[in-house]
Amino acid sequence: xxxxxxxxxxxxxxxxxxxxxxxxxxxxxxxxxxxxxxxxxxxxxxxxxxxxxxxxxxxxxxxxxxxxxxxxxxxxxxxxxxxxxxxxxxxxxxxxxxxxxxxxxxxxxxxxxxxxxxxxxxxxxxxxxxxxxxxxxxxxxxxxxxxxxxxxxxxxxxxxxxxxxxxxxxxxxxxxxxxxxxxxxxxxxxxxxxxxxxxxxxxxxxxxxxxxxxxxxxxxxxxxxxxxxxxxxxxxxxxxxxxxxxxxxxxxxxxxxxxxxxxxxxxxxxxxxxxxxxxxxxxxxxxxxxxxxxxxxxxxxxxxxxxxxxxxxxxxxxxxxxxxxxxxxxxxxxxxxxxxxxxxxxxxxxxxxxxxxxxxxxxxxxxxxxxxxxxxxxxxxxxxxxxxxxxxxxxxxxxxxxxxxxxxxxxxxxxxxxxxxxxxxxxxxxxxxxxxxxxxxxxxxxxxxxxxxxxxxxxxxxxxxxxxxxxxxxxxxxxxxxxxxxxxxxxxxxxxxxxxxxxxxxxxxxxxxxxxxxxxxxxxxxxxxxxxxxxxxxxxxxxxxxxxxxxxxxxxxxxx
Ligand SMILES: [Zn+2]
Numbered sequence: 001x002x003x004x005x006x007x008x009x010x011x012x013x014x015x016x017x018x019x020x021x022x023x024x025x026x027x028x029x030x031x032x033x034x035x036x037x038x039x040x041x042x043x044x045x046x047x048x049x050x051x052x053x054x055x056x057x058x059x060x061x062x063x064x065x066x067x068x069x070x071x072x073x074x075x076x077x078x079x080x081x082x083x084x085x086x087x088x089x090x091x092x093x094x095x096x097x098x099x100x101x102x103x104x105x106x107x108x109x110x111x112x113x114x115x116x117x118x119x120x121x122x123x124x125x126x127x128x129x130x131x132x133x134x135x136x137x138x139x140x141x142x143x144x145x146x147x148x149x150x151x152x153x154x155x156x157x158x159x160x161x162x163x164x165x166x167x168x169x170x171x172x173x174x175x176x177x178x179x180x181x182x183x184x185x186x187x188x189x190x191x192x193x194x195x196x197x198x199x200x201x202x203x204x205x206x207x208x209x210x211x212x213x214x215x216x217x218x219x220x221x222x223x224x225x226x227x228x229x230x231x232x233x234x235x236x237x238x239x240x241x242x243x244x245x246x247x248x249x250x251x252x253x254x255x256x257x258x259x260x261x262x263x264x265x266x267x268x269x270x271x272x273x274x275x276x277x278x279x280x281x282x283x284x285x286x287x288x289x290x291x292x293x294x295x296x297x298x299x300x301x302x303x304x305x306x307x308x309x310x311x312x313x314x315x316x317x318x319x320x321x322x323x324x325x326x327x328x329x330x331x332x333x334x335x336x337x338x339x340x341x342x343x344x345x346x347x348x349x350x351x352x353x354x355x356x357x358x359x360x361x362x363x364x365x366x367x368x369x370x371x372x373x374x375x376x377x378x379x380x381x382x383x384x385x386x387x388x389x390x391x392x393x394x395x396x397x398x399x400x401x402x403x404x405x406x407x408x409x410x411x412x413x414x415x416x417x418x419x420x421x422x423x424x425x426x427x428x429x430x431x432x433x434x435x436x437x438x439x440x441x442x443x444x445x446x447x448x449x450x451x452x453x454x455x456x457x458x459x460x461x462x463x464x465x466x467x468x469x470x471x472x473x474x475x476x477x478x479x480x481x482x483x484x485x486x487x488x489x490x491x492x493x494x495x496x497x498x499x500x501x502x503x504x505x506x507x508x509x510x511x512x513x514x515x516x517x518x519x520x521x522x523x524x525x526x527x528x529x530x531x532x533x534x535x536x537x538x539x540x541x542x543x544x545x546x547x548x549x550x551x552x553x554x555x556x557x558x559x560x
Pocket of ligand 1: 163164165166167168205206208210
């Protein structure tokens with residue numbers, strides 16, 4: 001899956017030359033339409049076979065053997081097929097198939113007629129054990145053929161490049177997953193044409209922050225390698241160790257020596273704010289499928305949930321049952337929220353504090369060293385905390401949770417579970433399946449359940465029971481992130497569009513899981529309780545300075 005002009009067809013042609021020379025066998029080459037077939041033969045295949053001393057020996061010498069309908073070699077015949085010609089598709093079986101630009105194949109006219117891809121699959125059944133299929137295309141939508149093929153691949157490779165200045169290996173992004181801009185241009189320059197004409201864009205190394213111009217970018221790519229998405233292993237190590245049956249490769253035009261960094265930046269700036277152009281940018285430059293989505297909620301509706309408390313102040317007057325803390329882990333920082341949960345089955349709640357810290361010490365300070373009080377000075381400790389343990393920092397997160405055992409749990413979000421949440425023990429004795437008693441547990445959370453719940457909560461008006469409220473200083477950035485994800489009806493999953501940060505949303509999703517885990521809905525208010533039957537799980541707000549009146553400083557540091 002890659003944008004146009006990134007050698008997808010060239011790879012197919014080289015593979016075809018290899019097959020003709022080394023393993024002649026029935027081969028089909030499928031293109032979107034008849035004119036592409038003629039072009040393929042005249043402009044690509046014939047010159048390649050004629051120009052190569054080795055391949056030219058395979059030509060029959062008869063010009064009528066090299067036409068769009070028939071590409072006959074001494075050793076084998078290449079059947080050129082265009083996707084519209086279903087009769088030709090049904091004709092023969094093939095061991096090798098090249099399916100070029102599959103997202104451009106015409107869609108079957110009716111539901112009754114099988115899709116081109118299904119029809120092609122049938123042609124390969126005879127060669128069940130040794131068939132090979134090469135699919136290539138620029139992406140279209142998330143449900144288009146190439147994006148679907150990538151999604152079912154057992155190994156997905158991205159191209160990593162090596163910084164020509166510091167040697168650091170990295171993936172290239174327009175904007176990194178943590179929101180850091182990677183492709184840069186002068187801050188005061190907004191005109192795409194001036195950026196493109198003046199070659200004003202540069203790429204910034206994620207480690208040394210060194211600037212790459214186009215030449216340095218090309219050097220970074222030349223010294224790069226394919227790495228698998230999940231294992232991080234280089235191509236051939238991964239293939240040896242895991243022997244995947246379906247492998248996928250993804251490329252962006254950021255890596256292409258034919259596309260300057262400034263052209264890429266200009267294309268992005270021109271597309272900004274225009275849905276159609278943005279779609280072209282995703283498909284044609286970034287090499288990603290376009291996800292069309294409905295906006296679930298507006299940022300202004302989120303900001304309408306602000307009340308009049310300053311940041312850091314816990315709702316007073318006996319409204320708060322307990323505080324919880326949620327942390328989303330990024331490559332080099334953390335995003336957190338601290339939320340107050342209220343009494344009652346409608347589960348009202350209030351954002352107390354949110355933000356970003358750089359270190360684990362910062363996380364510890366926010367959760368346990370800083371003191372949270374209500375307007376009467378009553379102190380509330382953070383009762384339960386969770387921290388996202390997925391990504392590249394799992395071991396560090398586990399270690400942090402071990403140091404603060406009992407106060408914080410590592411959390412792993414999953415899309416589908418049989419229960420909303422579940423604990424798994426993760427501490428084993430070395431080289432053994434045996435669990436260490438008292439070792440830390442991983443909290444697995446069905447994010448679909450709690451994302452649905454959060455989405456519903458956000459639509460409760462601020463004055464109604466169970467509202468999901470914010471403090472007065474909650475930012476537009478917070479609101480933006482709370483609007484990032486949308487629900488895909490077709491697959492019943494929550495999705496986050498590319499380039500959208502959703503860290504606060506994730507934190508708040510974890511928060512609802514925490515509330516559920518604590519069973520706060522079922523807690524009895526202190527005044528409702530009979531002294532003898534106080535449940536052990538009831539919270540104990542600690543009076544701090546009884547009788548003190550006035551607004552305490554919102555966040556205080558605990559001493560000693
Ligand atoms: Zn560098």
